[in-house]
Amino acid sequence: MDIYDFKNAFLIGFFMAFMIGPVFFMLIQTSILKGARAAIAFDIGVLLGDVSFILIAYYGSRSLLEKIKDDPRLFFIGGLVLIIYGLITYLDKSNKKEALETSKLVDVPIKNNYLKLFIKGYFLNFINIGVLAFWLGTVLVIGPTLDMNQSAIFSYFGVILLGYFATDIGKILLAKQLKSKMTPLVVYKVKKVMGILLIVFGFLLMLKGFIPNERIDEFLH
Structure with missing residues (x-):
């Protein structure tokens, strides 16, 4: 993996860590x-849930990837999935309600049970x-x-998760400040922005399927 791929993967993980949802608030x-x-x-536990999804997504779509790896329609399919996810995030009317309800949750334990927290993180993400x-x-x-290189693919996604986890550590250390800043209105707006970003990213991926790789490489370098 070159430095360009590493940087891109790490940035994906960084932005993922700010996707507002139940996991964000529970963390x-x-x-x-x-x-x-x-x-x-x-x-x-949350990260293990992501690993499970990555394995399901990779092995579940492997035959499809092998068949159309050089087909521009692949980017159209991937972009369409992200656009749909972005639209769901943007149009979800429960965003504000969820933010209000989650911010009111209070659970003061007598003693920490790390295994229980680990399992809770896994299933909260996995569902x-x-x-x-x-x-x-x-x-x-x-x-x-x-190029459908399995080790390269898993290395790339490993860096994504590294960026995600590193950013989450920062969120954990700054939790009190974030808690005071994340009002229901701010949460609602951030979700809207994240939905728009996913939609834009999806359109860019779809566009990539119609632009020759040589043109993309010239633009990037």
């Missing part, structure tokens, strides 16, 4: 109420089908650009 809440170690245990849609779209786009 902040866990850090404030139960401490950094508890939040890290919870976050590792979100939108996360699978995101990883599926990403796999469909990234796979062909790495």
